[in-house]
Amino acid sequence: QSVLTQPPSMSAAPGQRVTISCSGSNSNIGRNYVSWYQQVPGRAPKLLIYDKNKRPSGIPDRFSGSKSGTSATLDITGLLTGDEAEYYCETWDISLGAVVFGEGTKLTVL
Amino acid sequence: EVQLVESGGGVVEPGRSLRLSCAASGFTFDDYAMHWVRQAPGKGLEWVSGISWDSRSTAYGDFVKGRFTISRDNAKTSLYLEMSSLRPEDTAFYYCAKAEMVASTFFDHWGQGALVTVSS
Numbered sequence: 001q002s003v004l005t006q007p008p009s010m011s012a013a014p015g016q017r018v019t020i021s022c023s024g025s026n027s028n029i030g031r032n033y034v035s036w037y038q039q040v041p042g043r044a045p046k047l048l049i050y051d052k053n054k055r056p057s058g059i060p061d062r063f064s065g066s067k068s069g070t071s072a073t074l075d076i077t078g079l080l081t082g083d084e085a086e087y088y089c090e091t092w093d094i095s096l097g098a099v100v101f102g103e104g105t106k107l108t109v110l
Numbered sequence: 111e112v113q114l115v116e117s118g119g120g121v122v123e124p125g126r127s128l129r130l131s132c133a134a135s136g137f138t139f140d141d142y143a144m145h146w147v148r149q150a151p152g153k154g155l156e157w158v159s160g161i162s163w164d165s166r167s168t169a170y171g172d173f174v175k176g177r178f179t180i181s182r183d184n185a186k187t188s189l190y191l192e193m194s195s196l197r198p199e200d201t202a203f204y205y206c207a208k209a210e211m212v213a214s215t216f217f218d219h220w221g222q223g224a225l226v227t228v229s230s
Binding site: 002026032033035037038044045050051055084086088090091092096097098099100101102103104 | 131145147148154155156169170171172178213214215216217218219220221222223
């Protein structure tokens with residue numbers, strides 16, 4: 001069981017907006033930036049968001065991240081069928097001295 | 111273009127050892143920390159270990175419990191993971207990933223993964 005809690009699944013229609021949550025504590029999200037990754041089945045994860053809402057080259061601005069206290073969110077606007085994937089949050093936990101991942105949220109674009 | 115290519119995966123009996131390698135190219139290898147992240151089939155991501163650019167700092171997930179050793183050879187631009195006393199629950203895809211640091215970091219490039227199956 002992960003120290004970062006994500007909803008197991010979410011669904012939305014193409015064109016809509018979805019917000020994926022990641023809940024942690026003062027030893028992880030409360031002290032560090034949160035990164036977000038997208039993983040399509042059979043492929044390696046891909047970095048979407050890092051530091052304070054930065055996006056790697058090639059990631060569209062439909063993806064954005066935010067943090068408040070011990071929770072973080074990933075917003076995806078203008079959903080495309082190609083956004084259907086598993087999404088993971090990640091940060092450093094200072095108490096564990098370890099990288100921690102959320103358990104993942106499976107996004108279905110209906 | 112950054113490329114990370116894992117090798118060394120395969121089927122191994124419980125209690126045995128296995129060494130994974132990750133060949134890196136397309137970036138200045140010794141400017142970056144490197145990590146291993148694993149994913150059991152159908153499960154989520156689990157961080158395994160990280161190593162600083164100069165090998166002076168390493169960190170491991172709690173489940174490793176002294177069984178795995180991460181190392182790197184900057185001259186060969188390669189990352190390694192020596193795994194011993196393997197258990198069936200270590201069965202997973204093992205990804206190498208590039209990062210800025212060992213702690214408080216993010217993974218901007220990932221390899222394609224190497225499958226390790228621990229089974230008798």
